[in-house]
Amino acid sequence: MRIVYAGTPDFAVPALQALIDSPHTVVAVYTQPDRPAGRGRKLRPGPVKQLAQAHGIPVEQPGRLRDEADQQTLRAHAPDLMVVAAYGLILPQAVLDIPRLGCVNLHASLLPRWRGAAPIQRALLAGDDETGITLMQMAAGLDTGDMLLKSRCPITEQDTAATLHDTLAAQGAQLLLQGLEGLEAGSLRGDPQDEALVTYAEKLSKAEALLDWTRRAVCLDRRVRAFNPWPVAQTLHEGQPLRLWMSELPAGQATAAPGTVVAEGPQGIDVATGEGLLRITRLQLPGGKPLSAREFLNGRSLLGRVLGQ
Structure with missing residues (x-):
């Protein structure tokens, strides 16, 4: 498949690497614009952009994806599928409709529990016994799409947000490859989320x-x-x-x-x-x-x- 990948931080790196190593073709990578970093506040590319550049993959960095010109650029890549992992932008319906097979998202929780920005941290704060990764078919809204696959991960008394982050990022890469086989074959069907079980993972504050x-x-x-x-x-x-x-x-x-x-x-x-x-x-x-x-x-x-x- 021709895949467009959208992600920005370290969490999204293992899944991109798995795609690069797979038989699929990553035709473009979408990532957030470079941000100032360090004492000199110089613009620094994010981890996903660095990996894409190292492999010669075209990189797109629109500030938003609501402009027709940006959407036309995405169409020009002719993607079969768009894979999203910690991208940082909410995709409008016009973008979700561009890839032949739509857009899928790797989310670091067992949906519908912990939709939103900080699912790993909120699971720890709540004392959850387990968390995991959900591969979901994206829909308009915040983590509202049908669930395609899940991978579970126990939370130990020694786990931190850092250790769970690394574990779930690796699990997500493997879950994505598993899901791509089913999507390509047309055999993977999503389950709707039970709205009665929804919880929200609000963004952390200092x-x-x-x-x-x-x-x-x-x-x-x-x-x-x-x-x-x-x-x-x-x-x-x-x-x-x-x-x-x-x-x-x-x-x-x-x-x-x-x-x-x-x-x-x-x-x-x-x-x-x-x-x-x-x-x-x-x-x-x-x-x-x-x-x-x-x-x-x-x-x-x-x-x-x-x-x-």
Whole structure:
């Protein structure tokens, strides 16, 4: 098949690589316009664009796809199918109608749960036992199309948004190849989503990253893991932000006020919460680099301090 691929960040790279390595032909890659990055704020191509250029694939970067000129450019590529993964633009119906077989999307959740921008993080925050990838036939609207295939992934107590991101990106690449066989043969049929089961994964904000120590430890642990690698959970220490990269849930309770450091050692820094203890195992001071608890406590102590003040 002649395939147009639309994606922008790291999550979309494995699926594009799988297509490049497949018998199908990627006739063009659509990706978001280059963004300023780094201290010099120079324009930097995204990961998908870099991979496409490395393989000599034509790259299109329209700011939107509602203009007739941009839609005509897409028609000129004569795609059988358009594959979308974390592209960053909502496709109008006129675009969905251009490829012979329509457009399919790789979405990082088990639809209809967690439609929207941050499905990986919201699954972690909610304490879901599993997540996964859904290959869906795209329709007008936000992740509303029929479900073609799913691949499930358990969520462990050690998983972060970063680890799940990498796992699901790899799973998505394999699921896409499986789905392409059925689409090409005409044997793959979609199932409509049950609207009664829909939940929405709202975009993350930096404001969510500030921990409230009166919450239960289990909820705080989920936040630390969900916000790794962005926006990174944080608390205040001596009026300065202290970033918390990794945590775990030790046994035991504490009678101290929430936010009080009640124990510390090489294994971590134990903080009292509204219910239970949160053990911080990796953290970062302003201007510093992330450190293990052992490294952080070398020459300093937080014992008895109250975080969040």
